[in-house]
Amino acid sequence: MKEIITKYTDTETEHYFKGLSNSNGIAYGKLVWHPSFEEIITSKSEIRYDSEDLIKAIQIAKRQLEKLSSRVDKEASAFLQFQIAVLSDQDFLNTLKGELKRKKSAEEAWKNHLNQIIEQYRNLDDQYFRERYEDFLDIRNRVLGIMIGHKANRNYTGETIFVGKQLMLSQFLEMDLEKVKGIALFYENDFSHLAVLAQAKKIPIIFKLQARPEDFQEESYGILDSLNSVLIMNPSIKCISNYESQGYRFFDQKTSEKNKNKNKNKKKTDWVIEEIAKKIIKGEYEEGQKLPIEIELAESFGVGRNIIREGIKFLSAKGLLFTGPRKGTIVKSKSDWSIFDHEVINWGIESVNRDSSFYNHLFEFRILLEPIVSQQAALRIEEKQKIMLKKKLEIFEKSMEDPQNRNLAEINFHQQIYRSTNNIFLSSLFHLVKVSIKENQKLHHFEFPTNIRICKKVVEAILNEKASDAFNSSLDLVRLIRNEQDRINNIKFKYL
Numbered sequence: 001m002k003e004i005i006t007k008y009t010d011t012e013t014e015h016y017f018k019g020l021s022n023s024n025g026i027a028y029g030k031l032v033w034h035p036s037f038e039e040i041i042t043s044k045s046e047i048r049y050d051s052e053d054l055i056k057a058i059q060i061a062k063r064q065l066e067k068l069s070s071r072v073d074k075e076a077s078a079f080l081q082f083q084i085a086v087l088s089d090q091d092f093l094n095t096l097k098g099e100l101k102r103k104k105s106a107e108e109a110w111k112n113h114l115n116q117i118i119e120q121y122r123n124l125d126d127q128y129f130r131e132r133y134e135d136f137l138d139i140r141n142r143v144l145g146i147m148i149g150h151k152a153n154r155n156y157t158g159e160t161i162f163v164g165k166q167l168m169l170s171q172f173l174e175m176d177l178e179k180v181k182g183i184a185l186f187y188e189n190d191f192s193h194l195a196v197l198a199q200a201k202k203i204p205i206i207f208k209l210q211a212r213p214e215d216f217q218e219e220s221y222g223i224l225d226s227l228n229s230v231l232i233m234n235p236s237i238k239c240i241s242n243y244e245s246q247g248y249r250f251f252d253q254k255t256s257e258k259n260k261n262k263n264k265n266k267k268k269t270d271w272v273i274e275e276i277a278k279k280i281i282k283g284e285y286e287e288g289q290k291l292p293i294e295i296e297l298a299e300s301f302g303v304g305r306n307i308i309r310e311g312i313k314f315l316s317a318k319g320l321l322f323t324g325p326r327k328g329t330i331v332k333s334k335s336d337w338s339i340f341d342h343e344v345i346n347w348g349i350e351s352v353n354r355d356s357s358f359y360n361h362l363f364e365f366r367i368l369l370e371p372i373v374s375q376q377a378a379l380r381i382e383e384k385q386k387i388m389l390k391k392k393l394e395i396f397e398k399s400m401e402d403p404q405n406r407n408l409a410e411i412n413f414h415q416q417i418y419r420s421t422n423n424i425f426l427s428s429l430f431h432l433v434k435v436s437i438k439e440n441q442k443l444h445h446f447e448f449p450t451n452i453r454i455c456k457k458v459v460e461a462i463l464n465e466k467a468s469d470a471f472n473s474s475l476d477l478v479r480l481i482r483n484e485q486d487r488i489n490n491i492k493f494k495y496l
Contacts, residue, residue: 013220013234017211019184021226023195025204026248027182028223029159031233033216036165037141054096054106057146061139062087065170072173075200079169079193083135107147114140134192138168156180161224161231163209163216169193177201182224184209184231206231268303272311275301277344278351280320280331281358291321291329318344345435359439366436367478369429374458374474377420378467385420386463392416393459397452411437413455420462440481451480 062084069080086092096113103109114136121133145151156179165186172183172194183198183205198205204226215233223232223243232239276297279285291297291312298305312329315321319338323329338344348358381389396413399406411434418430454477461469 014236014239015215015233017184017209017215017231017233019206019209019229019231021204021206021229023199023204023226025182025202025226026223026243027159027161027204027226028248029161029179029181029221030156031163031184031216031220031222031231032156032160033213034162034164034167035213037145051100051106051109053147054100054110054143057143058087058093060146061142064142068170068173076169076173076197079135079197080173082132083139083170086135086139107144110143110147111140131192134169134194138170141168142170161222163231165213167194169197172197177203182206182226184211184224186211269307269310269314272301272303272307273314274347276311277315277318277320277347280315281348281351285331287331287333289331290327291331293328320344340429340432342431345432349435349439362432362436363482366433367475367482370433370478371471371474373418373421373426373429374462375467375471376423376426377417378462378465378470380422381420381462381465382422385416385422389416389420389459389462393455396455400452407438417458417462451477454480 065080065084065087069077069084072080096109099109099113100106103112118133118136118140121130121136124130156176158179159181160179161182161184162175162180163184167183167185169192180203183194183203185205185207186209187207195205195207204224206224206226206229209231211231220233221235223235223239225232235243276285276291285291292300294305294308294312297308301308312321312323316323318341319332319336321329322332345362348362351358392409392413396406396409399409414433414437415430418427418433421427454473457473458470458477461467461473
């Protein structure tokens with residue numbers, strides 16, 4: 001690692017590339033350039049492929065996606081299931097057969113068929129569907145890649161920052177995310193599926209990088225700082241020291257290994273806690289059910305009995321489990337859960353579908369709570385809080401044109417209303433609403449989710465201390481959000 005410092009920390013080679021980002025994080029690694037799929041295609045010799053080659057490639061692509069879908073988490077799998085459904089759709093395949101009759105080659109027929117669909121989706125009014133053009137682009141490239149025999153090199157030797165013009169969702173999920181620490185792209189946007197999943201997996205990502213492919217042809221290392229939307233190639237010692245003064249460590253491998261070993265058991269314990277909690281919330285371990293004995297749990301999770309003990313103790317404190325002499329460990333009733341606890345809420349959201357009773361109960365709670373909070377804010381707001389609330393609304397409104405900050409602006413706006421109640425119990429409940437807001441943002445894939453006009457009515461009523469108007473406007477707002485959620489879910493159920 002010292003060789004890396006010596007070789008790549010000359011101030012003369014240090015270079016800053018700006019971009020855009022909606023994620024938060026710092027990554028360090030070798031900058032690895034990946035050519036675009038179009039560049040790969042044009043570099044191949046002109047070979048004509050027949051319809052049998054294409055059908056075979058489609059079948060292989062489908063099997064690849066099914067295998068990948070079985071390995072990834074629920075949210076990522078949902079995106080892949082759409083692609084699998086397309087490749088299985090008989091109408092889609094029948095239309096392709098018509099293209100095969102009109103075109104000279106199977107490759108040309110496939111590209112023409114998919115390009116038409118991609119163009120149609122990109123021109124749709126609905127933001128949710130408009131962004132699904134990426135799925136068809138991903139499918140197109142995967143099948144073409146199989147036909148020409150292209151195999152992407154994802155065997156990274158160490159910590160890596162992916163640099164390229166574009167990165168498809170399925171390519172991202174196939175990468176070794178233990179080694180890929182950051183992503184810098186010339187294209188893409190923060191509405192994409194890739195942006196959603198990268199953010200969920202805490203991988204910093206920069207879009208619309210102001211750079212050229214030739215900038216990355218020589219071996220180099222860099223710092224990807226998504227907080228400041230910049231990629232620093234060959235950072236100087238001074239630059240590295242600046243980051244290290246903020247608590248980041250890029251080169252101290254021994255310290256890194258020591259920390260890994262130190263936290264190894266803690267990570268295992270956290271994982272066991274989360275897995276058992278999710279099984280309870282999903283109903284795999286039912287209320288009143290006795291859990292397997294300690295040694296069986298240890299074997300099923302592949303951990304030591306001490307870790308199982310710690311996990312059970314932790315979940316008992318959260319109200320999910322009960323242990324007693326000669327009774328074993330028993331799943332407690334939902335009414336006993338510490339349901340307002342941050343971790344319990346997060347486990348619940350991560351465990352269930354958006355149409356589940358858990359999620360519906362959470363939103364029902366929001367519908368009941370928010371009008372009361374707005375009403376109380378109108379009765380209790382102080383003058384300095386009025387100024388702050390107006391400011392938060394202005395930032396929220398401006399954020400419609402600022403995708404990097406709009407999700408945070410929405411959360412901050414709602415939080416200010418809770419603070420304006422000047423009631424510590426109501427204010428403390430905001431973390432529940434925050435979870436609901438974040439889930440709503442995911443559902444819309446970062447499309448601007450709420451009606452700013454109604455938000456203004458809520459604020460106007462609070463500022464004028466009209467409690468009844470604040471209650472009614474807030475109720476209109478949460479109902480609108482719920483209706484929008486139902487609309488998207490119905491579309492997904494019907495077509496996806």
